[in-house]
Amino acid sequence: MPHCHTYLKKLRDHGYRITPQREMIVKIIAHYGRHMSAEEVMEKIREKTSSINIATVYRTLDLLVENGLASRFDLGNGKTAYATSEHGPHVHLVCKHCGSVTEITESDISASLDRIEDLYDFDCRPYHFSIHGLCRDCRDSKTD
């Protein structure tokens, strides 16, 4: 499914101009279906055609996030990751000690998100964020 067309249309509808750079970046991240860092997007671009400046990649990814077409989050390793909604909504449990990442099931968080959207009139969806904590292994291996 060419989701990228939908994304591009939404951008155009919001009054943004569709440039070859934006088309290429949207296509790449929409089809990839997983998290990508800005640098990974750059690599895919280099594989295909002429290069795009890294600042433009960041600006386009941020544009998608601001308009609810992608999510941005921090996996704790000093890099930021991006994904379109193709990746599906979910929460990552990131261990701040060993860096392991677990994805949790929708139903484990959706009640709280519903509540937040109701009470605070704040639109969390499509959600995709990280909760940093300690996994069992790391907790056990500590005297505390």
Add this chain to the structure above:
Amino acid sequence: MPHCHTYLKKLRDHGYRITPQREMIVKIIAHYGRHMSAEEVMEKIREKTSSINIATVYRTLDLLVENGLASRFDLGNGKTAYATSEHGPHVHLVCKHCGSVTEITESDISASLDRIEDLYDFDCRPYHFSIHGLCRDCRDSKTD
């Protein structure tokens, strides 16, 4: 209350050395009671005595986070913020369009965190993280 002593003791108990640099950084962030960026910690240090290298500030803040004595999170402006548990556990709703930040009430999220801790055996507490989304004002001012 000199929480900093507690923090320093915990670090020592975990086998870390207590250096003048660590003492100073822990004192500053524990007494401040709010979020601070690494650069803000540096400013406080400069006001007081001789300088500490910024890399040491980052390393010490990360040490506190890894040992559950402080939390680190991203307020979406390209800077990372840190706070000790003096700041209290809570979740920020960060609007990715206008940048506004709302703090939500403990009870609005704690059920989900309990569930996560049970099901995944993952220690979320003391929790302090951000959910990025759209506030009412920004949602309303969009054609979508």
Add this chain to the structure above:
DNA sequence: TCCTTTGATGCGAATGTTTGCAATAAGGAA
């Protein structure tokens, strides 16, 4: 108190991300 071990610091370089600004080109109007 002095010595030894080894974890912590400072420094400078590398990496990741943002920003200001002049040049460019998308999209609408004529």
Add this chain to the structure above:
DNA sequence: TTCCTTATTGCAAACATTCGCATCAAAGGA
């Protein structure tokens, strides 16, 4: 189709954060 307005790009510099490594000093034992 051509022109105009102004959003977008590329570039280079600034900024935020991490890392490797030589040096230093905290902590514990003699």
